[in-house]
Amino acid sequence: MRPDYDAIEALSPEREALWARVDKATFLTQNEKRAAVGYGPVEVSDSEGLTPSHDHAGQKFNPHHDALGRFTFSPNPDAAQPAQGRRLFGRFPTAKPPKGPGFGATPKGLQFTEHGRSNATQRNFSEQRIDAIVENNAKSRIGKVDEYGKKTWEYTDARGNTVVLNEQGGIVTVFSPAPKGIYIEKP
Amino acid sequence: MTPDIAQGVSVELKFLLKPEWTLIQEPDRFRIKPPPGSSAQPDFHQLLRDEVWRIAQFVAYLHFVSIARNDDGSFTIVSKMESGNGFAIVFETG
Numbered sequence: 001m002r003p004d005y006d007a008i009e010a011l012s013p014e015r016e017a018l019w020a021r022v023d024k025a026t027f028l029t030q031n032e033k034r035a036a037v038g039y040g041p042v043e044v045s046d047s048e049g050l051t052p053s054h055d056h057a058g059q060k061f062n063p064h065h066d067a068l069g070r071f072t073f074s075p076n077p078d079a080a081q082p083a084q085g086r087r088l089f090g091r092f093p094t095a096k097p098p099k100g101p102g103f104g105a106t107p108k109g110l111q112f113t114e115h116g117r118s119n120a121t122q123r124n125f126s127e128q129r130i131d132a133i134v135e136n137n138a139k140s141r142i143g144k145v146d147e148y149g150k151k152t153w154e155y156t157d158a159r160g161n162t163v164v165l166n167e168q169g170g171i172v173t174v175f176s177p178a179p180k181g182i183y184i185e186k187p
Numbered sequence: 188m189t190p191d192i193a194q195g196v197s198v199e200l201k202f203l204l205k206p207e208w209t210l211i212q213e214p215d216r217f218r219i220k221p222p223p224g225s226s227a228q229p230d231f232h233q234l235l236r237d238e239v240w241r242i243a244q245f246v247a248y249l250h251f252v253s254i255a256r257n258d259d260g261s262f263t264i265v266s267k268m269e270s271g272n273g274f275a276i277v278f279e280t281g
Contacts, residue, residue, distance in 0.1 A: 113192075113195065114192065114268065114270065114272060115195035118248055118268050119195070122248070146194070147212070152194070152198060172194050172198060173195035173196075173199055175245075179245075180245055
């Protein structure tokens, strides 16, 4: 069972924009365009002579898509997608990153370390707040290398709420300049 | 002290420490040293106590924390999560 995104009025501007973008994409086949807007394939040959029934299992039919028709920039389609790549298709259903094992992940796919999860909980940094801090402060992030050669990225919002990620995108810690490092709300 | 905890606590201590205080990371603990010569000041012990309290309040996990004053006047903070993983910080006197 799949939701009918076209029937949800709140999504209609985004769906229209998606339809327009997909329609203009000359590098996509008809079935790839149908997949991009959430429709199933049709069993007729398209202009490239490839249909899903003729497609060999596991073989890419477009260099920008994986075997499931998902848009990808990397050789590993299951790896975390860059933020720019996720924005391209907005609410594209299959673009949502999977929840990982261990100490959980944010909705955008940032994995928690044990320390990061503990501090996020006790300092009131929700998963949504962490995603927002990282996404809204990417341009001003600060890269640091410690004395052991480990690299971190620090994302800080205007109020001083900070999220520290490691090289793998894991959440090392979160804190603010407030007492006990608790998240500072908007005034 | 797991690598993730060591990295996380290290980042926070660097954020918290005042200028001229020194952070040293060892496999099983952190050591914090006050500025050179500061231990000769008459109010040094109160200053050190205040720093221990300020930093402990910030970095400690809710599950467990202890602050001990050692025989040589230094302080040790130990904090653990529910899993038993945690860290130790020793505040030296000079």
